[in-house]
Amino acid sequence: MHSSVNIEMGKGPLYGTSAVNQDDLDMQRLGKKQQLKRNFRFYSILGFTCTLMATWESILLTSTYGLTDGGRAGMVYVYIGSFFGFFCSVASMAEIASFAPTSGGQYHWVSEFADAHTQRFLSYIAGWLSVLGWQAAFASICFLCGTLTQGLLVVNYSDPDASYIYRSERWHGTLLTMAIACVGTFVNTFGAKYLPPLEGLILIIHIFGFFAILIALWVMGTPNTHQAIWTEFKDSGGWPSLGLSCLIGQLTPIFSFMGPDAATHMAEEIKDASKIVPWCMISTALINGTLGFVMLITYLYNMGDLQSVLEAPTGFAFISAFQNATGSNAATNGLASIILILEVCSAISILATASRQIFAFARDNALPFSKIFAYVHPRSQIPIYSVLTTTIITMLLSLINVGSTAAFNAVASLAIGSLFMTYLFAVGCFIGARLRTGKLPRARFSLGRLGLPINIFSLAYLSFAIIFTFFPTTRDVDLVSMNWSILVFGAVVIFAVVQYIIHGHKIYQAPVTRVQKLQ
16 A cells, blocks of 8 residues: 655655646656646636636525525625635645646545545545535536526516516426536537637636626615615524524525636646646635625625515526616616626536546546546547536436425535535645645645645634535425435435445555655
8 A cells, every 4th residue: 555645755846847847747746647638728727717616606696595594794794704714725725736736636635645544435435525516516507507597587578468478487497407508518529629718708708797797786776775784684594593594694605616626627638737726726716706705795785675685586686686776677687698608608617627527536447437437539638428427417416406496505505515525535634644744745836834724724614614505595494495415415425435345445546556756
């Protein structure tokens, strides 16, 4: 069994080498063959991650949950606290990514930095959770896009005097979810070579769309009082205390911050990855965190009456807020369409990330039919079967919406809980490596002496946040409105453990066994 930290302390990358040679050295150290084309640079991958996270857009899309559990003031303070904990987690993972820039991400990091006696099992579980998390993330973003389309149909075709009245059905949302998934699949297969330049364009739309909505709300809206924004909390979920209600309302900011590890899973398609990936993660967190906070404050000031927003017939509070601010369905359509377009772009990026996670895990013989999922098309250099599998899984998950009104809450909670658990595993094992060895190998991105305190705070925050992601939005639930994500999460963990005992421990090639020492 190889040691859990498999590189000599004090040794590091050859900093005088070119980006291409550095990538070759990194892949050689990781014991991986370069199969994917490195066609991303800093700005294209920054566009990829900024639009994938889509923080300011997601704040608006999921604001119903935060407004229900916490109200206006609750959303403000929970956002600030969530961002601080989130940023420490991103900084911790950015440093780890600089050591090991691989598509495997968290499960590779767990394998490399965990104790030698536990690394194989823990990395196997982390890999399954990461696969689950990204599959659920793609399903949840497609679901948001599909149901947002439904919401816009309600806005335009709900007038009793109109010749046609649209009656929203849950199965309509399921079909629209499947359609969005197909759009993402087309771009990630036939249009894959255009993805890097497309991401640069999407980043521009991401920024200009932000200012378009920001200016429209401030110019056309009637601002609420400062007291309403900063001091008025609300508990519409029926929880025993306002504090607990606000903590359950974390779903809104946490979902908006989801996916800081996306750049890592694309690392083998990025030139100079050990430098670009960590700085991209930090830049994305700062850019999106700032834009998200500014949009949140703007939205809360100009949304109008809170109760009317929460009773939105479309199911999206922000659509009613736009109507209150602009007084126009046409303006509401225009502003909401910007968000819809950007969320579809986010779905495209998430599909790329989710498929790379499957590819990397299958490459280490961790999944059933691993050879199929690890297959890379020689011409397109795309893991085609991993892309198609992700799409099929999303279509299956979208069927939940037919029977449950809380489908998004369940799938989003599943994504957050699974991914946060992998972050917790990775950061926890990294802390263990720091304490066991006293020092770590040099990296091109380092937190220095602040590393350990930041890692420990990150671990505490992740442990705290995971608990509340599995709560339902209201205290009184039934079989339909219950958040069943904890059941699915538990079932996958049990399946992964059984799979490891029966089959995985025989064929799973833990990444650390391939890591090479640098002389």
